[in-house]
Amino acid sequence: MVLSRKSNLLVFLVLAMIVLAADWMAIGGMTPEDEKIVSLGVTFDLVLVVPLLYYLCFVRKRAKSLLSVIPVVFAGYVTARYVLPSTNERLMSALQWVIFPLEALLVCFELAVVYYEIRKLVQVIKAYRVIRQTEAHVMDAARAAVSEVFGDRALATLIFHDVAVFYYSCLAWRQKAFTKPDAAAFAYHKESSWFYLMLMVCKLLILEGVAVHFLLQEWSHQAAWLVSASHVYLIILLVADYNAMRLNPVLVDQAGVRIQYGLxxxxxxxxxxxxxxxxxxxxxxxxxxxxxxxxxxxxxxNTAIELAQPLKVRGLFGIRREVGKIYLTLDKPEQFRQKIGEKTMYTRMI
Structure with missing residues (x-):
């Protein structure tokens, strides 16, 4: 990540230096007859070309805000005022009436994005309150609300995944395992080794994270904090996954099998x-x-569910794919198999 960031910065600096060197040579060889066209070209490079290179090489690849380009545009404007002859004062005065409205337009765009996000959040909350009246499970209602507002897109799955991680890691500690009145519940966390494996991995992430943080801090403070943040996120993700395991047993009801195996x-x-x-x-x-x-x-x-035809399932981060078999590690696999046998036999008789 750090090397990629430095390589992007290096590409921008090389391209910008080529543009600035060409402009400097053009200014040095400028004649009175060429003054207007050269001034216009240099101004165009400083105010538009260099900021565009900065956006393509740095801002776009890091998904940063467009507002971060404004200082580069302003720096190009100030540079143009000092390097170009004073006879181009009219051009500079005209240019400032273009730059400042452009900056205002970018600010308005950012405000519009914030407004859009707030409006979507309000829509999700309203949809959740309506769906929650008929949906017993909190996260099933949240998934339905997010899908209703954002549609069946990758963005919706990512948003719901982050919501689920936050809920199970921060808000669900006092909740009881989800069940239905007419469903048989099969736990899978009590006899599993996942809890101890999670503790061991979290311990390693903490110890390794501290060591790596101080090591990277000698090279780059930003990289050190970025890696530390990724370690913290992994710990939160592991805790959320175990909490989801504890609160979501596999349910066998009249309709079929509800599988929510952690996250x-x-x-x-x-x-x-x-x-x-x-x-x-x-x-x-x-x-x-x-x-x-x-x-x-x-x-x-210890349990394998063979499907009659491929079925779409959701995995970690909401990634969907079609599978023909689902493997599970249940506390009581034989009882689960018997229950499925009873239900499938009853269904086929009907």
Missing amino acids: RISADVPFSEIANVTVAQGMEIPKEEWETTVGPMFEQP
């Missing part, structure tokens, strides 16, 4: 889509099935 697997599987359920200790997912299956990370599954 890593989310799917609603109708009984009509279940071809078979296999239970075995220490299952290994074959390499040739990695692209068409989904399962718990860093744990050996």
Whole structure:
């Protein structure tokens, strides 16, 4: 990340120096007859070309605000006033009436973006309050509200993922596991080793984060804090994932199987889509099935749900993909298999 940032800055500086060197040579060889055209060209380079290079090489790749280009535009304007002959005062006076409205336009654009975000947030809150009246699960209501406002797009999945991480890491500590009156619940966190693995990884992230922070601080303060922030986010993500595991058992109701395996697997599987359920200790997912299956990370599954046809499931960060088999690590896999057998047999009889 730091090397990429430095390479982008280096590219901008090289290109800007080439443009400025050409302008300097043009000013040095300027004759009275060429004064107007050279002044216009130099002003164009300083006020528009160099800021455009800064935007393409630095701002756009770092997804920064357009307002960060304004100081470069203003610096080019000030430079043009000092390097060009005083006979071009009229050009400079005219140019300032272009620059300042442009800056005002950018400020208005940023304010419009802020207004849009606030308006969308209000819409999500209103939609959530309406959906929550009929939806029992908090996060299912939040997902439906975000989808209603933003549509079925990648932006909606990312927004919901961040909302879920915040909820499970900060707001859900006193909540009880979600159940339905007519559903059988199957926990998967009580006999899992994920809790101890999470603690170990968090400990390593803290120790490594402190060491890496002081090491990078000798090179770049920004890089040190960026890496530290990524370590903190990973810790929050792990805590949120475990809390989601604790609060979301696998549910088998009249409609099918509701799977919310932490933040890593989310799917609603109708009984009509279940071809078979296999239970075995220490299952290994074959390499040739990695692209068409989904399962718990860093744990050996003991339950495999084979689907009649590919089904879309949501994974970490809301990434969707079609799978033909879902692997789980359940506390009571045999009881789960029996329950699925009862439900599928009853469904087929109907």
